[in-house]
Amino acid sequence: MNEAYKKEKKRVVRDWFEERYRLREMIERNVTKKLIPKGLSWFGCMGGLAFVAFMLQVGTGIFLIFHYIPAVSEAFASVQFIRHAVPYGWLLQKVHAVTPHFMVSLVFAHMLRVLFQGIYKKPRELHWVSGASLLILTLTIAYTGTLLPASSVSYWGVSAVGSEVAMPTMVTDHSAGAYEGGETISNQTFVLIYALHIVGIPIMMTLFMGFHFLMIRRTGISEPL
């Protein structure tokens, strides 16, 4: 009796959702009953894996936002705090620092495959444009990320080596100027880089990714050569 009541309750809830959102139909159409061309390469998964790496960065990045202080004098100490005082902070911070290597490699591999197999040909020209934009944005977000911990690598990112040559930066010209002559980077510049890293570039990447995935659904995945 109790078991039958539970089953009935579940059915009522399922029907309630089904009536409104037709989830079963959507899942069948997009997952369980969907058919795709045979012989797709494992290398075709590189783009999807790059997306997984991006999500890994978003997840760990959200955690870091709660503890990181975007100020020149406190950034390094706040990262040290995350690494040594926050439970599992060392793990999340290191995952966030290491994953860009994988993400950039995967995006490169994906683009080389598309380039060598000519997948960007009609009608997929805009897939390439959005994908290439995503590569540029990935490099830019990785660059802004190296500046934020205010560590020795950050210094490399915006300064001249041995004070011999002025180092133009890729994103923020004035940040290089702030480091020249042994001066520290200004707080305003630091906050600007931080804002670009956590809001500006991720929003642009999300828009490009949405467009990229939408276009792939419209035109379909490319035929194996």
Next chain:
Amino acid sequence: MVDYRKGRGKDELEPFFPNEILRHTLLTFFLISAVLVAVITFPESFQKATGEFSTFQTRPPWYLLPFYQLSFLVKSRGCYSTVLAVFALFFLAIPFLDRNPKRRLWKKPVFLSLVILSLSLVIILGLMRYLK
């Protein structure tokens, strides 16, 4: 959404679930495992910024090395930005520049040469910075 069944027989198709989902799940598992291995094995490179850096730990990430090397070769900031912008524009415009109907890159010798030249340039720039 594209219906892959159009114009294809049953033997030319496979189910998205579980085949494709399994491929992606397995590779995601390998990616996360590789990230965790890297977290444990990568050398500790987190040092406070001071004026003296010459050890390997202070080298920028490998994917930024070509840009750093280029910035040393092209000292003017305006020229550097222009070179990057022109390179990025060509990169973005590849589908519109390559009008050859053939798909495979190795069947298009001129375009293949340009791609190899560009890739070599990026690798050489990165190596120059790395070996410095």
